[in-house]
Amino acid sequence: MSDLKQLREDLRHFAAERDWDRYHSPKNLAIALSVEAAELLEPFQWLSEHDSARLPSGDRARVEEEIADVLLYLVRLADKLDVDLVAAAMRKMQLNAAKYPIEKVRGKSTKYTNL
Amino acid sequence: MSDLKQLREDLRHFAAERDWDRYHSPKNLAIALSVEAAELLEPFQWLSEHDSARLPSGDRARVEEEIADVLLYLVRLADKLDVDLVAAAMRKMQLNAAKYPIEKVRGKSTKYTNL
Amino acid sequence: MSDLKQLREDLRHFAAERDWDRYHSPKNLAIALSVEAAELLEPFQWLSEHDSARLPSGDRARVEEEIADVLLYLVRLADKLDVDLVAAAMRKMQLNAAKYPIEKVRGKSTKYTNL
Amino acid sequence: MSDLKQLREDLRHFAAERDWDRYHSPKNLAIALSVEAAELLEPFQWLSEHDSARLPSGDRARVEEEIADVLLYLVRLADKLDVDLVAAAMRKMQLNAAKYPIEKVRGKSTKYTNL
Numbered sequence: 001m002s003d004l005k006q007l008r009e010d011l012r013h014f015a016a017e018r019d020w021d022r023y024h025s026p027k028n029l030a031i032a033l034s035v036e037a038a039e040l041l042e043p044f045q046w047l048s049e050h051d052s053a054r055l056p057s058g059d060r061a062r063v064e065e066e067i068a069d070v071l072l073y074l075v076r077l078a079d080k081l082d083v084d085l086v087a088a089a090m091r092k093m094q095l096n097a098a099k100y101p102i103e104k105v106r107g108k109s110t111k112y113t114n115l
Numbered sequence: 116m117s118d119l120k121q122l123r124e125d126l127r128h129f130a131a132e133r134d135w136d137r138y139h140s141p142k143n144l145a146i147a148l149s150v151e152a153a154e155l156l157e158p159f160q161w162l163s164e165h166d167s168a169r170l171p172s173g174d175r176a177r178v179e180e181e182i183a184d185v186l187l188y189l190v191r192l193a194d195k196l197d198v199d200l201v202a203a204a205m206r207k208m209q210l211n212a213a214k215y216p217i218e219k220v221r222g223k224s225t226k227y228t229n230l
Numbered sequence: 231m232s233d234l235k236q237l238r239e240d241l242r243h244f245a246a247e248r249d250w251d252r253y254h255s256p257k258n259l260a261i262a263l264s265v266e267a268a269e270l271l272e273p274f275q276w277l278s279e280h281d282s283a284r285l286p287s288g289d290r291a292r293v294e295e296e297i298a299d300v301l302l303y304l305v306r307l308a309d310k311l312d313v314d315l316v317a318a319a320m321r322k323m324q325l326n327a328a329k330y331p332i333e334k335v336r337g338k339s340t341k342y343t344n345l
Numbered sequence: 346m347s348d349l350k351q352l353r354e355d356l357r358h359f360a361a362e363r364d365w366d367r368y369h370s371p372k373n374l375a376i377a378l379s380v381e382a383a384e385l386l387e388p389f390q391w392l393s394e395h396d397s398a399r400l401p402s403g404d405r406a407r408v409e410e411e412i413a414d415v416l417l418y419l420v421r422l423a424d425k426l427d428v429d430l431v432a433a434a435m436r437k438m439q440l441n442a443a444k445y446p447i448e449k450v451r452g453k454s455t456k457y458t459n460l
Contacts, residue, residue: 003117003201010208011230018215019222023229023276027159027167031275031376032230033185037152038268038379044142045261046253046454049393052142053195064198068207070148070189071200072230074182080168083179085186086118092183093125100133107134109391114138115126115147115187138391146261146390149268153383160376161339161368163279224276232348233431240438241460248445249452253459257389257397262460263415267382274372282372283425294428298437300378300419301430302460304412310398313409315416316348322413323355330363337364344368345356345377345417 004085007075015076026080033073040066119200122190130191141195148188155181234315237305245306256310263303270296349430352420360421371425378418385411 001009015021043059044052055063078085096115116124130136158174159167170178193200211230231239245251273289274282285293308315326345346354360366388404389397400408423430441460 003119007201007204007208014208014212014230017217018220018229020220020224020229022222023224025164025167026170027162027164028275030156030159030167031271032228034149034152034156034379034383035268035272035275037149037185038265041145041149041261042265042457044145045258045265046456046459047142049140049142052140052145055141055196060196063196064203065207065210067189067193067196067198067200068203069228069230070152070185071204072207074185074189075204076230078182081170081175081178081182083182085182086122088179088183089122089186089190092180092187093122093129095180097129102132105133105135107137109135109138111391112387113147113184114133114135114391115129115184115191143391146386149264150383150387150390153264153380156376157342157380160373160380161341161344226276227272229276234348237431237434237438244438244442244460247447248450248459250450250454250459252452253454255394255397256400257392257394260386260389260397262458264379264382264386267379267415271375271379274375277372279370279372282370282375285371285426290426293426294433295437295440297419297423297426297428297430298433299458299460300382300415301434302437304415304419305434306460308412311400311405311408311412313412315412316352318409318413319352319416319420322410322417323352323359325410327359332362335363335365337367339365339368343377343414344363344365344373345359345414345421 002086004075007072008079011072011076012079024076024080026077029073029077029080033070033077036066036069036073040070117201119190122187123194126187126191127194139191139195141192144188144192144195148185148192151181151184151188155185232316234305237302238309241302241306242309254306254310256307259303259307259310263300263307266296266299266303270300347431349420352417353424356417356421357424369421369425371422374418374422374425378415378422381411381414381418385415 015024040063043055043063075085100110130139155178158178190200215225245254270293273285273293305315330340360369385408388400388408420430445455
């Protein structure tokens with residue numbers, strides 16, 4: 001089983017054991033994901049871009065936990081909506097590659113994505 | 116190679132080809148992730164929890180793309196910070212299991228997580 | 231002086247005294263605003279819509295502080311960008327009134343705004 | 346009547362005329378506020394801090410609208426929760442002044458606020 005499928009199974013089991021499935025509407029999970037993403041952003045907010053690559057070690061541990069939280073809620077939300085996470089990401093990368101041809105965008109920031 | 120490692124490699128390649136690495140400071144990636152998470156939340160904002168499980172088909176396609184964007188920025192941010200995404204998620208699940216023992220929380224919503 | 235202008239002046243003074251103006255780029259203030267908005271959302275995430283109107287008293291005090299934080303960063307950001315907050319809000323309300331005529335939208339949720 | 350009280354009245358009227366009050370649970374309004382804050386952050390995400398003070402004129406118009414949206418949802422949420430926005434902001438500024446004495450923090454960034 002792939003890593004993400006394993007996480008998906010573990011999360012199903014975790015929720016079932018606690019009878020927490022009832023709270024896991026897509027709406028609530030999308031809120032929780034967004035809140036976690038903001039918590040992940042928080043330690044970077046006053047750092048320069050340069051310093052953001054060199055987090056103090058206390059912040060680093062926290063950032064790892066927030067990254068984990070974002071992934072867990074994302075896996076859970078995708079499961080509830082029956083979305084294949086990796087397939088969706090592969091498809092999006094192909095869309096991006098078509099939308100931003102190398103020769104046109106090389107070295108230039110686009111407005112809404114750089115991915 | 117696992118799916119997430121493959122995505123990580125593809126994203127490195129994508130950025131290198133376009134010379135976009137210069138924009139990918141952890142600070143900027145954390146902002147982009149948070150913006151994408153909000154875009155993912157947007158179609159759910161006025162739906163009831165019940166209806167959020169039954170998205171109209173146009174919204175569904177959009178939601179899949181936003182889910183993909185969140186994963187892509189998350190993989191890229193974790194790469195830049197040298198965080199092993201899956202290991203971090205597994206560790207966080209163990210912390211959550213210890214923090215929320217089944218017999219204590221069964222069927223009750225906790226304030227800050229239900230995962 | 232209007233309340234918002236007074237807040238604007240107080241915030242200028244507060245930043246000048248602490249030599250914090252250097253951190254107050256529009257980019258950083260927009261991040262901080264977004265992080266505070268997510269902190270304001272957090273206590274509502276697992277509540278039903280109905281219960282969200284009846285916050286427990288501890289959460290209520292916290293929510294008041296987060297509401298204040300959002301307003302303070304918004305006033306500061308608008309100041310840095312030379313935007314007249316109230317005039318912008320009045321203008322937006324007129325746009326919304328034209329976009330959502332009463333007879334067309336009465337009682338129906340629109341997708342992206344209900345304001 | 347103060348500007349914010351006027352906005353509050355206008356928003357009550359706007360919602361009543363459209364029978365939109367039913368969508369305005371504090372939970373939904375807090376989501377909408379957070380989504381708007383992210384839309385306000387979006388045009389800044391790939392700019393340097395320096396350039397973020399000099400928005401291109403198209404982005405400027407958009408940023409003004411997003412600032413307005415954040416204020417409108419904030420006023421509406423505060424109304425629904427019976428929070429006096431300006432009083433809460435004044436109180437928070439006093440808390441911040443006590444927490445960050447000039448002589449201790451002058452010229453230094455704090456981790457979680459600089460306001």
